[in-house]
Amino acid sequence: xxSGTYTNTFTAVDxxxxxxxxxxxxxxxxxxxxxxxxxxxxxxxxxxxxxxFSSYVWQDGSTSDHYVVRKPGYIL
Numbered sequence: 001x002x003s004g005t006y007t008n009t010f011t012a013v014d015x016x017x018x019x020x021x022x023x024x025x026x027x028x029x030x031x032x033x034x035x036x037x038x039x040x041x042x043x044x045x046x047x048x049x050x051x052x053f054s055s056y057v058w059q060d061g062s063t064s065d066h067y068v069v070r071k072p073g074y075i076l
Contacts, residue, residue, distance in 0.1 A: 001026060027053075042072045 003026045010018045030050035040046050049066040050056070058067045 040069050040072055044072075045070050 001024065003024055006022045006024060008020045010020065012018065030053065046069040047066055048069065053065075056063050056065055058064075
């Protein structure tokens with residue numbers, strides 16, 4: 001979906017119209033730079049901080065402005 005003003009007109013069974021207008025701003029997805037470190041080994045940690053946004057939701061449901069990776073794996 002693109003940013004812009006979207007308007008819908010709804011018609012009730014009695015013929016009355018209702019107009020709904022939505023002003024929508026689509027923001028760019030975060031693209032954090034993780035540098036050259038693309039793996040997390042056992043015992044290591046890596047703090048992900050995507051920048052300043054109005055809200056955050058990480059894969060575990062947490063909502064902090066950063067996420068600390070503590071388990072080994074790959075960052076895709």
